[in-house]
Amino acid sequence: MGAARGSPARPRRLPLLSVLLLPLLGGTQTAIVFIKQPSSQDALQGRRALLRCEVEAPGPVHVYWLLDGAPVQDTERRFAQGSSLSFAAVDRLQDSGTFQCVARDDVTGEEARSANASFNIKWIEAGPVVLKHPASEAEIQPQTQVTLRCHIDGHPR
Numbered sequence: 001m002g003a004a005r006g007s008p009a010r011p012r013r014l015p016l017l018s019v020l021l022l023p024l025l026g027g028t029q030t031a032i033v034f035i036k037q038p039s040s041q042d043a044l045q046g047r048r049a050l051l052r053c054e055v056e057a058p059g060p061v062h063v064y065w066l067l068d069g070a071p072v073q074d075t076e077r078r079f080a081q082g083s084s085l086s087f088a089a090v091d092r093l094q095d096s097g098t099f100q101c102v103a104r105d106d107v108t109g110e111e112a113r114s115a116n117a118s119f120n121i122k123w124i125e126a127g128p129v130v131l132k133h134p135a136s137e138a139e140i141q142p143q144t145q146v147t148l149r150c151h152i153d154g155h156p157r
Contacts, residue, residue: 032057032103032110038085038117043095045123049087053101053114061103068097092121092155124154 036054043049055061063083065072074080077088078095085099101114133147134140 032061032105032112034101034103034112034114037114038099038101039115040117041119043087043090043119043121045092045121046089049090049119050081051085051087051099051101051117053083053085053103055083055101055103055112057103057105059105059107061105063101063103066100066102067095072099090119090121092123095119095121122155124152127151127153 033056034054035056036052038051038053041049051065053063053065055063063080065080065085072078072085077091079086079088083101083103085101087095096119098116098118100116102111104111127150129148129150131137131146132149134144140146
C-alpha cells in the first residue's frame with residue numbers, strides 16, 4: 001500500500017530477526033574449525049608417530065605447529081605431512097613438551113589453535129655390565145657362582 005498523496009514515504013523496516021539472520025543466511029563460513037585435533041599418546045623412543053590435525057575454513061589457511069609455544073621447524077626426523085606432524089623417530093629429549101596445531105588465515109588474520117597434545121615417551125637404556133663376584137675374571141672357574149651388575153634406566157619405571 002502506497003503512501004497518501006502529499007505525505008512523505010516511510011522507509012521500509014525489516015523485522016529485527018531478519019537483520020540478525022541475514023549475515024548467517026549468506027552461506028559463508030566465518031571461522032576456522034578443527035575437524036581433527038591432535039591428542040596425547042604413548043610413543044616408543046626411536047619409533048614413528050603422527051599428530052593429526054585437519055581444519056576446515058572459508059578460505060586458504062596456513063597450518064603450522066608449536067612445541068611449548070615455539071614454532072616447530074621441519075627436519076628429516078620431524079616434519080609437516082599435510083597439516084599433520086609426522087615423526088620418523090620420536091626422541092625423548094627433543095619431543096618432550098606440549099604440541100599445538102595452529103591454523104591462520106593470512107588474508108583476514110584469523111587464527112585458531114588446537115587442543116594441546118604431548119607424548120608419553122617410553123624408553124630404556126642399559127649401562128655396562130660389571131663383574132661383582134668373584135673380583136676378577138681370572139678367578140672364574142667351572143661351577144663358580146658369578147654375580148654381575150648393570151644399570152638400567154627407563155620410562156615408565
